[in-house]
Amino acid sequence: MRFNITDNIVTRALSKICDMVCLNILWLVCSIPIVTIGASTVALYSVMLKLVRNEEGYIFRGFFKAFKENFKQSTIMWLILLALGIIWTIDFRLLGYFPGMIQFVLKVIFTLIGFILLSTLIYVFPLTARYVNTVKATFKNALILTVAKLPYTLLMVVIVVAAVILSLWNISMLLIALPLWMLFGVSLVVWVNSWLLRRVFTIFEGEEDNTQEEGE
Numbered sequence: 722m723r724f725n726i727t728d729n730i731v732t733r734a735l736s737k738i739c740d741m742v743c744l745n746i747l748w749l750v751c752s753i754p755i756v757t758i759g760a761s762t763v764a765l766y767s768v769m770l771k772l773v774r775n776e777e778g779y780i781f782r783g784f785f786k787a788f789k790e791n792f793k794q795s796t797i798m799w800l801i802l803l804a805l806g807i808i809w810t811i812d813f814r815l816l817g818y819f820p821g822m823i824q825f826v827l828k829v830i831f832t833l834i835g836f837i838l839l840s841t842l843i844y845v846f847p848l849t850a851r852y853v854n855t856v857k858a859t860f861k862n863a864l865i866l867t868v869a870k871l872p873y874t875l876l877m878v879v880i881v882v883a884a885v886i887l888s889l890w891n892i893s894m895l896l897i898a899l900p901l902w903m904l905f906g907v908s909l910v911v912w913v914n915s916w917l918l919r920r921v922f923t924i925f926e927g928e929e930d931n932t933q934e935e936g937e
Contacts, residue, residue: 737772738905740772740780741905741908741909741912742904742905742908743780743781744765744768744769744780744784744908745903745904745905745906745907745908745909747761747764747765747781747784748761748762748764748765748907748908749903749907751764751788756796756799756800757792757796758799759795759796759797759798759799759800759802759846760788760791760792760795760796760799761788762795762799762846762911763787763788763791763795763846763847763849763850764784764785764787764788764791764850765784765907765908765911766846766847766849766850766851766911766915767783767784767787767791767850767851768780768783768784768787769908769911769912769915770847770850770851770915770918770919771783772912772915773912773915773916773919774919787850791849791850794849794856794859795846795849797856798845798846798849798856798859798860801856802838802841802842802845805838806838806842809831809834809835809838812831813828813831813835816828816831836878837864837867839878839881839882840863840866840867840874840877840878841860841863841864841867843874843877843878843881843914844862844863844866844867844874845859845860845863847914847915847918848862848863848866851918851922852925862925865924866921866924869924870920870921870924873917873918873920873921876917877914877917880910880913880914881910884906884910888902
């Protein structure tokens, strides 16, 4: 029996790591103009969702193809979310000027709004990468998933928030985290989320399967 090195677990693991590093660098380079972060994130999810389904293709070709095809829509969504995020941040800081109980109630409300904004941010880009839809419908589906798949939503929000908080915990942690984020941090978070999104998207793909069965 001959040993096939291509089937070796270590080799395949190293190949995956190499793909993640390449994707992370592509994401960083394509996100430099800031305004293109949405398109870059959609492209990253487009490739990563295929990787977790073992539908590997050409990493570079797949990334740039998705980047180009979804550029307009993903940029519009990114700018909308960025504007809402800036408004939310300013308003949340202004809550410190309100007295006691009113401030507490408003902080609870704004925390809930912040959670919805963050969960929408987490969902809209993989939704755009996986499905062809309008901007309005994509936002609507993101809000539906936020509630319908709440346990998964909470888990993905915790993953993102925890990663950011740990990175910013102190100067020493930041100095360690920055090289890791630049090398594979973003692609690692997207990879973990992509595994969870496989289960989340069954809410839509199940409906598609039922429609096909009824047609037959």
